[in-house]
Amino acid sequence: MNRFLIAIVLMVTTIAHITITNGQSLPALKLMACEGKAQGTYYIVKYLSADTTSLQGSIDSIFAVIDQSLSLYKPGSAINRFNETGQVQMDEHMKAVVQQALFTYKATGGLFDITVKRLVYLWGFGVTRPSFKGVPPADSIRQALSYTGSRYLRVKENQLYTLKKGVQIDCNGIAQGYTVDVLGAFLASRGIDNYLVDVGGELCAKGHNHQHKVWSVGIERPSPGDTAYEPVQGLVRLPGKGIATSGNYRRFFDQGRTRFAHTIHPLTGVALHNNIISVTVIAKDCFTADAFDNPLILMGVDKGIAFVEQHPEYGLQAMYIYRDVEGTIRENFSKGFKQYMEF
Template sequence: MKTFFLLLMSICIGTAATAQEQLLKLVTCEGKAQGTYYIVKYLAVDTASMRDRIDSVFAVIDHSLSLYKPGSLINQFNATGDVKMDEHMRTVVEKAIYTSKATQGIFDITVKPLVYLWGFGVTKPSFRGVPPADSIKKALSYVGYRYLSVKGDHLTTTKKGVQIDCNGIAQGYTVDVLGKFLEQQGIQHYLVDVGGELCAKGVNQQGKNWRVGIERPAPGDTAYEPIQAMVELQNNGIATSGNYRRFFDQGRTRFAHTIDPGTGVALHNQIISVTVMAKDCFTADAFDNPLILMGVEKGLKFIAQHPAYGLEALYIYKAADGSIKEARSPGFRYFGIF
């Protein structure tokens, strides 16, 4: 499970609601799924809750991609190195491989052995600390997206023992699936939030664009201030990765749950969070982990050099003097009020 810093907001800006939109009512569905919360807000004439149907969407995706669910397709693959994928798993795996190639392996779903080695896996570790160098080296021998082979709906591995963990991308995918589900019900105005990964379309009940707030941690501890910036969503997605919700401290170094698949070492730079905006939440979620691993300078350079990916990002990081600083790509300022 990733770390998130976004708060769902209903304060919005934009144009006045049309007469037709004024007839629509705001419906809110809330619940627990994928180890976190979800909030779905949408406008509809029929105000009957769709929570049961939304929960069913989660159940289908969990059968495919949940490491927590015994017998899921991903667990079948991790046990045997061979699985016939459903549409959900195939879409996520293909996107993951695409992102791995785009980031030269900085994103890699075969990182599962390292995630567990560092104590950030599904099962609670008996010990959490920096693993021995030889253990990291051994785990790294099973890491590499090139060990994965996709032929049609079949996923196999070319090296025995390779396992995958899609938690760094599957939640953003789920957000977009829920958005498409709402559209299939004739809903054109919605905001979907799954653990802080969001997508939005249309306007809110006031006929204005949806907005979300980004939290900012206080210097020197794990607390956070409610709002750092307001970000407006206009038919796009947003995802955040960071280091102050799942971590451990060893000495003067903080190690977060994001693992570098190149070195096998947990994130321990001065970046507190990176918030990524893209055309959809799936894409934003795919790139937030590699961007936080790249660091501020390399991350912003990557965004500038690859405009086709449609990424914008806001970094929040700790400076050498302990103060909290920000850096963002040029396009990010157009989405928010700072």
């Protein structure tokens, strides 16, 4: 999934503040930051704490544990064992991700499907690259499609298995959103009430920043030439919410006049090639936002916004950036999205 549309609003100072309650002075809260590389991207964790002991080691350990479960790059990971044998005993992380994936598969009529691994690799967006470049042959797409469908997956207690030999899964379309929330839960367990977690552009936030304001992030949009990015005139506030983005301008290839992005339609087997540049989704948590951003970009602007508004039970809001028939970049929002915008 393309994860780089959301640009964190960087804090340039580490200002401490003191809160006074009933005449008593509480410990000064300082802006702390941990950052690094993980899951094939960057991460930044910012939080306010009276304890200035770094949490870097604990955060890196969380990434390591989740990678051992869900990383296709990690030899011997649980997901790789499943893809090799067709069954695996899931740990808590894999089980949570698979359950959310199966829920989203049903909710979107199959537009979110973790069994797209063969298709992802066929189109050249996997861990290994195919021997050819460009649009795969139609017979190869049909063959990969025959192994695609979460209807082939079964969960029995902690066991995941497939009904069809050769079905493989790729959880990259949801794992980063899950990781964001796990990191947020870790911070909360340490008594931290104010934080912002960003993993490759998927974010969650709670409380406020060191300026006593709700955490905000900026949204980028491609320039007309697709070679630079210019911010939308506003910020998105995240009052205890998660936000995720799917887009077509970071991982793609052009063939003729058509741009094929890394998001694969699990029902047709074809890589995304519509006029949508990105969709940004706000939800109750990043896990949910990340699960629905791919299906929403595949639906298109009108159907996607209709889906959001017809299913309030999912708690989604969406913003689309797209090109109209004349090539002009435009935005469209679900009705509830604008409440988070600061113009």
